[in-house]
Amino acid sequence: MAAKSRTAQAFQGGKSIRPGGFYWMRYVIPALIFYVVFMAYPMLDSVRLSLYEGTAGVRQYVGLANYVRLFTDEVVSKRFWNAFFNNWIFFAYHMILQNALGITFAAILTNRTMRGRQFYQTLIFIPCTVAVLVTGYLFKIMMNPQWTKAPLEAAGLGFLVHIPSGWLGDPGTALSAVSLVSVWQWVGIPTMMFVAAFQGIDDDLIEAASIEGANAWQQFTRIRIPLIVPVIGMVAIMTFVSNFNAFDVVFAMETLDGAPDYSTDLIGTLFYRYGVAGQHPVGIPEPGVGSAISTSIFAMLLCGVVPTLIKTQGKE
Amino acid sequence: MAKEKKTRSLRIMNMHIPYHIVMIIWSFIAAFPLYFLLINTFKVKKEIYTNFFGLPKKWTLENYQALFANSDFFAYFRNSFLVVVISLFMILLLGSLAAYALAHWRTRFSRVVYFFFVIGMMLPIKIATIRLLQIMKALNTLNTLFSLYPVYIAMGLPTAVFILTEFVHGLPGELYEAAYMDGAGRFKIWYRIVIPLIRPALATVAIYNLVPIWNDLWFPLIFITKESSKTVLLAVTRLQGQYTTDWPKVLTVLAMSALPVIALYLTMSKSFIKGLTAGAVKG
Numbered sequence: 001m002a003a004k005s006r007t008a009q010a011f012q013g014g015k016s017i018r019p020g021g022f023y024w025m026r027y028v029i030p031a032l033i034f035y036v037v038f039m040a041y042p043m044l045d046s047v048r049l050s051l052y053e054g055t056a057g058v059r060q061y062v063g064l065a066n067y068v069r070l071f072t073d074e075v076v077s078k079r080f081w082n083a084f085f086n087n088w089i090f091f092a093y094h095m096i097l098q099n100a101l102g103i104t105f106a107a108i109l110t111n112r113t114m115r116g117r118q119f120y121q122t123l124i125f126i127p128c129t130v131a132v133l134v135t136g137y138l139f140k141i142m143m144n145p146q147w148t149k150a151p152l153e154a155a156g157l158g159f160l161v162h163i164p165s166g167w168l169g170d171p172g173t174a175l176s177a178v179s180l181v182s183v184w185q186w187v188g189i190p191t192m193m194f195v196a197a198f199q200g201i202d203d204d205l206i207e208a209a210s211i212e213g214a215n216a217w218q219q220f221t222r223i224r225i226p227l228i229v230p231v232i233g234m235v236a237i238m239t240f241v242s243n244f245n246a247f248d249v250v251f252a253m254e255t256l257d258g259a260p261d262y263s264t265d266l267i268g269t270l271f272y273r274y275g276v277a278g279q280h281p282v283g284i285p286e287p288g289v290g291s292a293i294s295t296s297i298f299a300m301l302l303c304g305v306v307p308t309l310i311k312t313q314g315k316e
Numbered sequence: 317m318a319k320e321k322k323t324r325s326l327r328i329m330n331m332h333i334p335y336h337i338v339m340i341i342w343s344f345i346a347a348f349p350l351y352f353l354l355i356n357t358f359k360v361k362k363e364i365y366t367n368f369f370g371l372p373k374k375w376t377l378e379n380y381q382a383l384f385a386n387s388d389f390f391a392y393f394r395n396s397f398l399v400v401v402i403s404l405f406m407i408l409l410l411g412s413l414a415a416y417a418l419a420h421w422r423t424r425f426s427r428v429v430y431f432f433f434v435i436g437m438m439l440p441i442k443i444a445t446i447r448l449l450q451i452m453k454a455l456n457t458l459n460t461l462f463s464l465y466p467v468y469i470a471m472g473l474p475t476a477v478f479i480l481t482e483f484v485h486g487l488p489g490e491l492y493e494a495a496y497m498d499g500a501g502r503f504k505i506w507y508r509i510v511i512p513l514i515r516p517a518l519a520t521v522a523i524y525n526l527v528p529i530w531n532d533l534w535f536p537l538i539f540i541t542k543e544s545s546k547t548v549l550l551a552v553t554r555l556q557g558q559y560t561t562d563w564p565k566v567l568t569v570l571a572m573s574a575l576p577v578i579a580l581y582l583t584m585s586k587s588f589i590k591g592l593t594a595g596a597v598k599g
Contacts, residue, residue, distance in 0.1 A: 026417075027416055028414045032429070034406075035474070037451075037470070039436060039444060039471065042444035105338075109339075111332060114335060116336070120339045122582070122585045123346055123347060126578060126581065128527075128592060130531070131531035131549055132533075134353075134573060137566075137570060138567075139349065141563070142352060147368055151369050151370075189592065248533050275445065276445065291447075294442070
């Protein structure tokens with residue numbers, strides 16, 4: 001903070017107007033207590049929990065045994081790597097499709113001369129305000145071939161029906177179906193962020209480019225895109241963090257087990273089964289393994305977030 | 317002649333026909349599931365089997381009537397409402413106090429505190445779930461709404477501190493000077509001057525947190541099994557078992573859980589979009 005704000009200056013002016021020491025701490029402490037006790041501490045302490053086995057009372061320090069189990073045990077590691085791999089596919093759908101759609105819509109919606117932009121924007125964003133659980137159930141009903149086969153075929157859209165199991169019942173298509181529903185729901189967020197970014201570009205730059213003879217496509221790829229790289233970075237980080245956090249969509253559409261045959265199992269559902277509910281058929285939660293899962297993801301998120309932040313957020 | 321041709325093509329260009337085609341197709345895709353949700357809540361139980369996507373042949377309100385006659389449903393709604401209102405109030409109260417301090421207190425230590433808060437914007441609180449479950453067990457708050465408030469408050473504070481500190485920092489310093497000369501204390505300055513002036517930012521923070529809290533399933537699912545403490549969303553998860561055959565009823569509950577937020581969104585869509593994308597846009 002090189003330049004002092006006017007507020008700070010004002011408080012510097014008088015003798016006692018700017019209190020020294022830790023005067024201000026009394027205003028920060030209430031927020032700090034909630035934040036530390038219910039977020040920062042439990043997050044960091046989960047790392048410690050991952051080194052223990054058993055539940056409260058009979059807890060025992062086991063070192064890295066939970067991680068060894070998670071990564072190499074025949075049963076557990078199979079589930080973990082499966083969910084991990086599925087989650088990357090789920091993420092790829094969002095990263096590529098959702099953000100490409102978002103940037104396309106944003107480019108269209110920032111055309112000054114186009115009518116009805118406000119209407120389209122409002123509509124695109126509606127799904128973002130609805131719970132994932134609700135849209136998940138809705139699509140589950142709509143993708144059930146028992147229901148939709150006849151009406152869709154009557155409408156000439158028979159190709160939208162997958163027979164006999166439905167898109168959600170076929171292990172080969174279930175993960176894609178779930179991912180596409182999630183893309184459908186969240187495309188409004190990157191769209192609006194890119195709209196804001198495009199609107200922030202100085203008009204003179206575009207004007208200068210068009211005087212120099214750059215066509216619309218060149219203006220888009222050579223000027224507008226390079227100028228919004230920081231926002232693209234932010235969107236990439238958000239996509240990354242929120243997708244390795246996903247749970248509701250699979251829970252709603254494919255149950256906690258990531259049916260069929262674990263083909264839609266994500267880190268979120270795996271974490272819930274091992275850490276909270278207890279993996280079938282034993283049914284006893286293993287907080288140690290659960291914490292090992294969340295700690296691994298925590299580490300992976302940090303490895304993804306920090307370099308992206310540094311690369312895309314410029315000098316700051 | 318040539319000029320006329322040019323103006324005409326410009327006019328056609330400015331109609332942006334291909335763009336409209338793209339946007340109309342997507343609008344249809346975006347709206348269709350919600351259309352499907354709404355129209356089916358007005359159908360009688362049997363009609364959905366024969367008329368899945370069409371408008372109801374005979375409109376009925378009986379699904380809504382049945383829902384409102386069910387007192388459990390009111391309890392779920394009251395719980396969701398309480399959770400949202402109390403959590404938001406606390407986030408705004410604690411967040412604005414901390415932001416007021418962090419905007420004025422500029423030492424190396426205060427920067428550390430600020431960054432400690434802000435880094436929480438990047439980290440999903442779900443990572444802490446197992447430890448939080450133990451904490452709630454120890455505090456004996458499981459199965460009550462008191463297991464949800466603190467989690468949502470903690471979850472909302474990083475963005476609140478981030479947005480509000482920037483905003484308070486941008487307020488003109490003369491205001492404080494004048495108030496201070498008139499003998500107002502710092503706390504009085506906070507609630508008489510700062511709070512009224514940062515109202516737009518408070519609205520942004522409220523919206524940013526409102527939707528995720530209302531729509532959260534994860535924490536109620538883990539912390540609450542008692543019927544009387546369930547939120548709307550948690551109650552929705554049980555529907556499939558409850559009335560498996562009565563799809564219009566299921567869809568009515570889904571619609572009712574979504575409509576309050578959609579209605580609020582449609583009445584103030586600009587601030588909603590601003591609020592929901594606020595966490596990621598710098599300052």
